[in-house]
Amino acid sequence: MHKVTPPLSGERFQVIYRMQGSHAEALAKAEDACIEQTVEFPADLLPAGDIPEQIIGRIEAVREAAADMHEITISYPVEDAGGDLVQLLNVIFGNTSIKPGVRVQKLILPPGLLNLFRGPRFGRAGLRALLGAPTRPMLCSAIKPMGLTSAQFAEQAYHFARGGIDIIKDDHGLANQPFAPFRERILRCVEAVQRANAETGHRTIYMPSLGARADQIFEKAHFAKESGAGGLLVPPGLVGFDTMRALADDDSLALLVMMHPALIGSYVTCPTTGFSHYALFGQITRLAGADATIYPNWGGRFAFSKEECISIVAGSQDEMGHIQPVFPTPGGGMTIDRIPEMLDVYGKDLIFLMGGGLHRIKPTLEESSAYFRNLVENM
Amino acid sequence: MHKVTPPLSGERFQVIYRMQGSHAEALAKAEDACIEQTVEFPADLLPAGDIPEQIIGRIEAVREAAADMHEITISYPVEDAGGDLVQLLNVIFGNTSIKPGVRVQKLILPPGLLNLFRGPRFGRAGLRALLGAPTRPMLCSAIKPMGLTSAQFAEQAYHFARGGIDIIKDDHGLANQPFAPFRERILRCVEAVQRANAETGHRTIYMPSLGARADQIFEKAHFAKESGAGGLLVPPGLVGFDTMRALADDDSLALLVMMHPALIGSYVTCPTTGFSHYALFGQITRLAGADATIYPNWGGRFAFSKEECISIVAGSQDEMGHIQPVFPTPGGGMTIDRIPEMLDVYGKDLIFLMGGGLHRIKPTLEESSAYFRNLVENM
Numbered sequence: 092m093h094k095v096t097p098p099l100s101g102e103r104f105q106v107i108y109r110m111q112g113s114h115a116e117a118l119a120k121a122e123d124a125c126i127e128q129t130v131e132f133p134a135d136l137l138p139a140g141d142i143p144e145q146i147i148g149r150i151e152a153v154r155e156a157a158a159d160m161h162e163i164t165i166s167y168p169v170e171d172a173g174g175d176l177v178q179l180l181n182v183i184f185g186n187t188s189i190k191p192g193v194r195v196q197k198l199i200l201p202p203g204l205l206n207l208f209r210g211p212r213f214g215r216a217g218l219r220a221l222l223g224a225p226t227r228p229m230l231c232s233a234i235k236p237m238g239l240t241s242a243q244f245a246e247q248a249y250h251f252a253r254g255g256i257d258i259i260k261d262d263h264g265l266a267n268q269p270f271a272p273f274r275e276r277i278l279r280c281v282e283a284v285q286r287a288n289a290e291t292g293h294r295t296i297y298m299p300s301l302g303a304r305a306d307q308i309f310e311k312a313h314f315a316k317e318s319g320a321g322g323l324l325v326p327p328g329l330v331g332f333d334t335m336r337a338l339a340d341d342d343s344l345a346l347l348v349m350m351h352p353a354l355i356g357s358y359v360t361c362p363t364t365g366f367s368h369y370a371l372f373g374q375i376t377r378l379a380g381a382d383a384t385i386y387p388n389w390g391g392r393f394a395f396s397k398e399e400c401i402s403i404v405a406g407s408q409d410e411m412g413h414i415q416p417v418f419p420t421p422g423g424g425m426t427i428d429r430i431p432e433m434l435d436v437y438g439k440d441l442i443f444l445m446g447g448g449l450h451r452i453k454p455t456l457e458e459s460s461a462y463f464r465n466l467v468e469n470m
Numbered sequence: 471m472h473k474v475t476p477p478l479s480g481e482r483f484q485v486i487y488r489m490q491g492s493h494a495e496a497l498a499k500a501e502d503a504c505i506e507q508t509v510e511f512p513a514d515l516l517p518a519g520d521i522p523e524q525i526i527g528r529i530e531a532v533r534e535a536a537a538d539m540h541e542i543t544i545s546y547p548v549e550d551a552g553g554d555l556v557q558l559l560n561v562i563f564g565n566t567s568i569k570p571g572v573r574v575q576k577l578i579l580p581p582g583l584l585n586l587f588r589g590p591r592f593g594r595a596g597l598r599a600l601l602g603a604p605t606r607p608m609l610c611s612a613i614k615p616m617g618l619t620s621a622q623f624a625e626q627a628y629h630f631a632r633g634g635i636d637i638i639k640d641d642h643g644l645a646n647q648p649f650a651p652f653r654e655r656i657l658r659c660v661e662a663v664q665r666a667n668a669e670t671g672h673r674t675i676y677m678p679s680l681g682a683r684a685d686q687i688f689e690k691a692h693f694a695k696e697s698g699a700g701g702l703l704v705p706p707g708l709v710g711f712d713t714m715r716a717l718a719d720d721d722s723l724a725l726l727v728m729m730h731p732a733l734i735g736s737y738v739t740c741p742t743t744g745f746s747h748y749a750l751f752g753q754i755t756r757l758a759g760a761d762a763t764i765y766p767n768w769g770g771r772f773a774f775s776k777e778e779c780i781s782i783v784a785g786s787q788d789e790m791g792h793i794q795p796v797f798p799t800p801g802g803g804m805t806i807d808r809i810p811e812m813l814d815v816y817g818k819d820l821i822f823l824m825g826g827g828l829h830r831i832k833p834t835l836e837e838s839s840a841y842f843r844n845l846v847e848n849m
Contacts, residue, residue, distance in 0.1 A: 131643060132829075178643075181733065188732070191740075191773050235510055237510075326560070326564070329560055331709050334713070337684040354564050364735070387568055393569055447512045450512070
């Protein structure tokens with residue numbers, strides 16, 4: 092009888108998968124995942140004892156969720172996740188991502204696993220305190236379009252800040268292009284926002300985009316911090332979820348982190364693979380330390396449904412032990428006329444992200460921003 | 471007239487997308503992508519001049535590829551990619567990944583872009599030289615199952631090496647679990663493989679899995695190097711494609727890199743989103759510096775078709791300037807009886823990856839490995 096050393100704690104985490112097919116087909120997929128996600132080894136060749144009894148996945152529940160689709164809960168020992176987010180994601184969906192007809196619907200994580208993660212440093216309460224906005228929705232916009240100079244972006248940032256936008260982020264496509272290099276852009280935009288804050292008394296922050304090389308991203312984050320940036324826009328689809336986690340966890344940075352969904356769309360747009368919006372934009376984003384989760388609002392340029400957006404809100408706030416709730420940040424083609432409807436659905440615990448739409452409201456960006464802020468404050 | 475500073479080189483790279491829908495629908499998706507992937511800004515508000523004329527994407531070709539599906543080529547200026555892989559991937563598919571019905575089929579990269587990348591350090595020729603295998607297919611296996619101790623894994627590695635397996639990798643699920651912690655496992659497996667090599671004269675290498683925390687992965691890679699590991703197994707879906715690129719580029723490591731597809735499956739399994747097998751397992755994996763690309767062979771535990779596997783081979787070797795061809799490494803349920811068929815299709819330029827299947831052939835792992843090696847050498 093093979094015993095693992097040291098012995099397992101017995102604590103297990105659960106993953107609820109949606110598996111396509113009849114009861115028998117879905118069950119076969121689940122039995123396969125129990126092995127594929129852990130030992131990747133022929134079941135009949137496993138040494139008797141702890142490995143087949145404890146290390147591999149265990150089917151905990153099966154229920155028919157729709158025609159030809161079953162929700163199957165599989166549990167894994169906490170130890171399989173090896174103490175970090177990278178291996179946790181690997182156990183949840185690594186190899187099974189390559190098989191058709193399986194989607195991760197929800198994670199159920201026990202204290203022994205949640206305790207590995209700090210989660211969002213600020214969360215909803217911390218972010219509200221930082222921005223001095225105890226109850227109202229917050230406002231975010233982006234400097235754009237790519238092709239302008241750093242000076243032009245700084246001027247935009249100044250006007251946004253003057254008008255009362257709370258968070259001014261880089262458009263996620265602004266990286267280190269020659270027309271507005273990363274360091275120059277940050278220095279100028281920080282200066283512009285600080286100047287505006289000194290004039291208005293607002294606490295607007297500038298948040299550069301960290302779609303940066305793996306061997307430079309931490310150094311660039313520290314440059315941003317030292318230059319006075321108030322947060323980091325991080326695209327985990329481009330740089331890795333655990334890179335976002337490491338940036339959020341870094342006490343010498345201690346910066347707000349906002350998740351940008353570049354390149355993770357393929358994980359959610361196909362309903363028979365990937366992750367649910369709830370799991371990816373909610374649970375995993377929180378585990379990975381983001382304080383706000385950007386996603387395309389329904390009815391904009393993208394194709395998320397209203398129900399999917401509402402499920403992201405649930406994922407951003409449902410109980411996960413000590414892991415704080417974070418701010419839904421719907422964007423992707425938002426316009427001023429959507430505000431009442433969005434407040435109806437989301438309530439006030441959100442960050443409105445309006446980019447291009449903010450350039451149409453009034454003759455100047457500052458007037459448009461002020462109009463937007465005033466509208467939101469008085470609803 | 472807005473002119474960008476410094477002026478653009480005029481060199482553009484191309485992305486061939488598959489866009490679902492009628493000619494008009496696909497064209498609308500393409501026009502949208504030209505904006506979405508670059509300036510993310512209402513076209514009518516762009517300042518006249520370089521931005522609409524050069525910075526945004528440009529539709530270069532449209533052809534009907536199947537019923538209700540068009541292949542549309544869009545070009546972007548090299549400068550949009552900001553000099554690195556992270557932003558290149560962002561321009562290729564960042565936000566458009568969130569829209570349904572668009573898939574990246576192929577990249578066409580000019581010298582000005584390819585020159586940003588070293589590509590695979592070894593490539594096919596370098597890997598053959600390293601392993602002392604000038605013409606034959608090479609053999610890879612994995613230590614498994616999770617739950618064994620480091621000593622047990624080392625014993626497995628010893629027997630694989632004695633039998634003539636060229637590359638012994640960690641099963642990709644071996645991370646830093648308490649039963650076989652990363653550093654201990656590496657030290658023991660390297661020692662076992664070196665001992666076997668001293669006995670046999672083979673040049674077998676041990677390749678640990680680097681599914682590691684973002685703030686530890688480079689340090690762990692250096693530990694592996696200093697301990698005598700011959701390569702690194704890197705899962706870009708878990709740690710980021712550019713992390714793999716940075717590991718491959720590191721001259722103080724100078725280690726072989728093998729790409730493992732954990733968590734990238736969702737990018738290919740759904741035909742209406744993500745990347746083609748050719749682009750993801752071939753082109754992008756090469757840009758990101760891997761010397762070998764692991765994927766599930768057709769007819770195994772996974773669902774790739776024979777055509778998809780053949781397209782990966784094409785992606786692994788088609789001309790990409792100075793970027794070397796790399797080794798297809800089909801695995802995922804391979805057994806000994808598949809060898810003749812696989813040689814027929816792949817020729818000899820491949821790495822056979824057999825995991826669990828190697829445990830069934832002969833009474834001992836060493837005999838099974840020697841049988842496998844002998845079979846491949848004499849075909």
